[in-house]
Amino acid sequence: MSEHRIESLRRAVAASPEDAMLRLMLAEELASAGQHPAALDEYDWLLHHDADLTESLVHIGELAAAEGRLPLLRACLEHARQAGIVEGVGKLQRLVDELLTARGAIKVTADGRGGERPAGPAARAETLTFDQVGGMTEVKQLIHRMIILPLSRPELYAKYGRRTGGGVLLYGPPGCGKTMMARATAGECGLPFVNIRIEDVMDPYLGVSEQNLHTAFESARAQAPCVLFLDELDALAFSRHKHHGSDARRLVDVLLQELDAIGSDNDGVLVLAATNAPWDVDEAMLRPGRFDRVVFVPPPDEPARAEILRVLLAAAPTDGVDPARLAEPTALFSGADLRAVTERAIDAVIDEALRTGSEPPLRMAQLEQAVAQIRPSTVDWLVRAKAYVEFANQSERYSDVAQYLATKEVRRRLSR
Numbered sequence: 216m217s218e219h220r221i222e223s224l225r226r227a228v229a230a231s232p233e234d235a236m237l238r239l240m241l242a243e244e245l246a247s248a249g250q251h252p253a254a255l256d257e258y259d260w261l262l263h264h265d266a267d268l269t270e271s272l273v274h275i276g277e278l279a280a281a282e283g284r285l286p287l288l289r290a291c292l293e294h295a296r297q298a299g300i301v302e303g304v305g306k307l308q309r310l311v312d313e314l315l316t317a318r319g320a321i322k323v324t325a326d327g328r329g330g331e332r333p334a335g336p337a338a339r340a341e342t343l344t345f346d347q348v349g350g351m352t353e354v355k356q357l358i359h360r361m362i363i364l365p366l367s368r369p370e371l372y373a374k375y376g377r378r379t380g381g382g383v384l385l386y387g388p389p390g391c392g393k394t395m396m397a398r399a400t401a402g403e404c405g406l407p408f409v410n411i412r413i414e415d416v417m418d419p420y421l422g423v424s425e426q427n428l429h430t431a432f433e434s435a436r437a438q439a440p441c442v443l444f445l446d447e448l449d450a451l452a453f454s455r456h457k458h459h460g461s462d463a464r465r466l467v468d469v470l471l472q473e474l475d476a477i478g479s480d481n482d483g484v485l486v487l488a489a490t491n492a493p494w495d496v497d498e499a500m501l502r503p504g505r506f507d508r509v510v511f512v513p514p515p516d517e518p519a520r521a522e523i524l525r526v527l528l529a530a531a532p533t534d535g536v537d538p539a540r541l542a543e544p545t546a547l548f549s550g551a552d553l554r555a556v557t558e559r560a561i562d563a564v565i566d567e568a569l570r571t572g573s574e575p576p577l578r579m580a581q582l583e584q585a586v587a588q589i590r591p592s593t594v595d596w597l598v599r600a601k602a603y604v605e606f607a608n609q610s611e612r613y614s615d616v617a618q619y620l621a622t623k624e625v626r627r628r629l630s631r
């Protein structure tokens with residue numbers, strides 16, 4: 216049947232080779248018949264004749280990647296950038312990176328941007344994108360609106376006179392995906408990821424930390440547009456530094472100056488930060504234009520846990536494993552705890568393989584056993600947060616933490 220349609224479409228295209236509509240029909244017919252190389256030839260023609268393929272760019276990119284057609288894949292990426300389809304850009308960039316890596320054209324970069332940049336000291340192979348981060352729907356939406364949209368559709372914000380810029384501060388218990396989210400934000404936009412870590416900045420010698428911090432911001436500006444990530448912001452901008460008149464207060468001042476400079480020249484440095492201890496972050500950091508959005512990243516809820524487990528187990532051979540059923544007994548487990556669960560279970564299978572000489576798949580029993588052995592690492596943080604919310608008169612600022620603490624799942628687990 217489809218052979219028949221393909222034949223007649225081919226004849227029609229031969230008769231009117233400039234008809235984009237016919238080409239598109241032929242391409243789609245070929246693709247659904249599994250004739251990918253021929254379909255890609257048609258898509259190639261269409262892309263070079265500026266046909267509107269916005270809706271299908273990711274799909275075409277996937278086919279092109281599978282067939283190893285790098286130029287076509289790049290053309291998809293370029294069109295996605297121009298059309299401002301933000302989610303697609305990250306995915307397509309990753310496909311390009313993977314293809315290049317597979318070919319040994321190692322283009323690993325210090326920032327996860329991929330592309331043909333020289334390798335840096337903190338070189339990383341993969342570009343992380345939102346689809347690899349389980350759950351966190353609300354955080355993804357907020358970052359999309361605060362960071363990605365102003366970048367991809369600046370004219371829209373200008374039209375309504377909406378101020379852009381200002382950083383997003385993510386806070387919450389350890390291991391729940393803050394750092395991952397920051398990296399994925401860069402991946403989504405296809406931008407370099409510049410990570411400023413506390414240990415790269417701090418120096419016991421007078422004035423050196425300030426200089427290091429300044430250099431890090433300079434490097435970010437030089438790579439703009441980019442995503443600048445300040446991890447452990449509480450350590451960089453510890454509130455009590457200010458009051459004690461210590462040397463470290465100057466570090467807080469330098470950080471404020473740098474943030475204001477970025478905010479004022481609107482130079483395409485998108486700022487994200489993370490902390491486990493938002494109550495220790497200097498108040499001045501939270502003013503408009505600096506980190507004016509402070510976002511709680513809670514431990515993943517039940518559907519998010521299922522999704523994270525699915526992501527974590529995607530590569531392992533399994534038999535009868537149901538991530539949704541494991542999500543139930545893992546209340547308050549962080550993403551990192553869930554990773555520990557899967558790793559422990561996989562270790563058990565490997566042991567079994569070594570013992571028996573067979574290579575059995577991973578089963579529920581091993582995962583359930585691992586769950587029973589691991590205590591959620593978010594509990595200590597939540598207990599501490601509870602004290603801040605209830606006793607330190609901070610309930611206003613941390614109202615979403617308060618709300619989370621009041622949920623049944625948390626109350627049940629914390630009262631144990």
Ligand SMILES: Nc1ncnc2c1ncn2[C@@H]1O[C@H](COP(=O)(O)OP(=O)(O)OP(=O)(O)O)[C@@H](O)[C@H]1O
Pocket residue numbers: 347348349350351387388389390391392393394395396489490491515523526549550551552554
């Ligand atoms: N939403 C998620 N989806 C998939 N994996 C996750 C998720 N959250 C956490 N993980 C896993 O847990 C690891 C730790 O996450 P990440 O480093 O982003 O946490 P964090 O919030 O930055 O923690 P910390 O406060 O300790 O810095 C990740 O490398 C990943 O393997």
Ligand SMILES: [Mg+2]
Pocket residue numbers: 393394395446489
């Ligand atoms: Mg982190």
